[in-house]
Amino acid sequence: MYKLDKKDKDILYQLDLDSRQSFNQIGRKVRTSKEVVQYRIKQLEKEGVIKGYQTLIDVSKLGYITGRFFLKLREDTPEQENKIIDYYKNHPKFWWVDQISGGFRDLGLACWIKNIYDFYNIKEDLIKRFGRYINDLYISLYCKFYVYNRNYLCRDKERKNETKILFFPELADFDDKDIKILRLIAGNARMNFVDISEKTGISITNVDYRIKKMIRKGIIKGFKVLLDLAKIGYYWYKIEMQLSDISVKQQMLNYFEKHLNIVYAYETLSDNDLELELEVDSYEKFREVLEDIRKVFGKSIKKYHYFLWYKEHKFLFMP
Numbered sequence: 001m002y003k004l005d006k007k008d009k010d011i012l013y014q015l016d017l018d019s020r021q022s023f024n025q026i027g028r029k030v031r032t033s034k035e036v037v038q039y040r041i042k043q044l045e046k047e048g049v050i051k052g053y054q055t056l057i058d059v060s061k062l063g064y065i066t067g068r069f070f071l072k073l074r075e076d077t078p079e080q081e082n083k084i085i086d087y088y089k090n091h092p093k094f095w096w097v098d099q100i101s102g103g104f105r106d107l108g109l110a111c112w113i114k115n116i117y118d119f120y121n122i123k124e125d126l127i128k129r130f131g132r133y134i135n136d137l138y139i140s141l142y143c144k145f146y147v148y149n150r151n152y153l154c155r156d157k158e159r160k161n162e163t164k165i166l167f168f169p170e171l172a173d174f175d176d177k178d179i180k181i182l183r184l185i186a187g188n189a190r191m192n193f194v195d196i197s198e199k200t201g202i203s204i205t206n207v208d209y210r211i212k213k214m215i216r217k218g219i220i221k222g223f224k225v226l227l228d229l230a231k232i233g234y235y236w237y238k239i240e241m242q243l244s245d246i247s248v249k250q251q252m253l254n255y256f257e258k259h260l261n262i263v264y265a266y267e268t269l270s271d272n273d274l275e276l277e278l279e280v281d282s283y284e285k286f287r288e289v290l291e292d293i294r295k296v297f298g299k300s301i302k303k304y305h306y307f308l309w310y311k312e313h314k315f316l317f318m319p
Contacts, residue, residue, distance in 0.1 A: 001230075001231065001233045002047045002049050002231050002232055004049075004232055006155075007030065007032065007036075007040065009153045010030040010154075010158075011041060012044070013149075013154045015050075015225035016225050017160065019189045019223040019225050023037045023041070047231065048231050049228055049231045050227065051227065051228050052187060052188065052226040053223065053224070053225055054186070054189055054226050054315070055187075055220060055222075055318075056147060056164060056166065056220065056221040056223065057186060057221070058166040058168065058218055058220075059318065060166065060169070061168065061174075061218055062319075063114060063171055064113065064319060065113055065119075066111070066112060066141065066145075067119040067142075068140045068141070068142065069108070069109045069110075069123070069137060070107070070108050070137070070138035071106055071107040071108075071137060071138075072104060072105050072106055072135045072137075074133055080133050081107065084107060087129070087130075093111045093319060094109055094110065094112075095112055095314065095315070096312075096314055097312075098311065098315075099309075099313070100308070101307065101308040105138070109126075112319040138270070139270075140269055141268060141269040141270070142269075143167060143267045144267040145165070145166040145264070146163050146165055146166075146253060147163070147166065148161075148162075148163055148257055148264065149161070151261075162257070165221075168218070172219050173217065174214070174217075174219060177202055177206075177210065178219070180200045181210055181211065182219070182318055186316055186317055187318075193207045235281070235283070235308060236278075236308065236309040237278050237279075237286050237308055238275065238276070238307055238308075238309060239276050239306040240275045240306070241272060241273060241275070241276075241303070241304040242273055242302040243273040243301060244299075244300055244301065245300040246273055247300075248297060249267075249274060252293075255293075255296065255297075259278075261289055262277070262289075263277055263279055264277040286306075
């Protein structure tokens with residue numbers, strides 16, 4: 001396990017707020033030189049703590065919606081599970097593939113789709129290819145996706161409570177050049193303008209203009225750092241809740257935004273009214289968070305269950 005010190009955490013927090021910041025910009029904010037920032041980031045990359053840099057792209061602005069599958073496998077051998085993982089890691093319509101550590105689900109898959117018929121065809125293909133290995137299949141559609149800052153990395157006085165919300169019904173104006181840029185920076189948010197220009201044939205000034213324009217239009221919602229949580233001794237839990245009183249939903253979302261360890265929340269078209277995900281350094285810390293949610297909102301929660309994400313194989317906000 002890699003032991004983060006306060007300066008490492010400060011730098012990671014800045015990368016999580018905006019991973020396109022320069023070494024110099026980060027250095028001013030964490031009160032150290034750009035050379036120290038550069039060295040520490042290179043070390044964190046070398047040690048595998050930083051897996052990459054991700055652009056938060058709201059593909060609903062491009063005309064897509066998101067469908068999700070949870071699978072409980074019947075013939076649960078590593079070979080069959082890996083076969084399914086490899087297939088969907090390489091599937092161009094799937095943006096997320098994750099293994100689950102829990103008794104009632106084994107895999108999570110999410111895909112970009114244009115409409116419900118597209119989703120139906122993908123579901124049918126999944127069943128034809130792997131149905132004989134699947135015991136249970138849970139299907140849902142994302143309606144809202146809330147992304148919060150990793151405030152557990154941050155000192156109290158520098159903490160920022162803010163929410164980036166993805167998935168809206170309104171389309172934005174874009175063209176093929178925008179798509180070329182998005183496909184390059186989706187999995188490499190720190191790619192510089194010169195490299196983007198060389199790979200797309202778009203001038204440096206136009207690349208700059210187009211990225212700023214896509215931020216204004218809400219196509220780009222931000223730039224985040226991808227962490228290997230296991231490398232720093234953290235665990236990634238998910239809680240799914242059915243509410244007996246949905247009028248508290250906004251209160252709960254406000255609570256999630258301010259919580260140090262909650263990093264995502266979702267509203268889905270499924271049995272669940274709210275879903276949330278958190279990053280903690282122990283099971284005891286997870287139980288502490290869960291108990292506090294129950295203490296504050298327990299009267300409005302009909303039922304809940306949770307599980308641990310085991311290993312993320314693909315996470316890319318772009319078809």
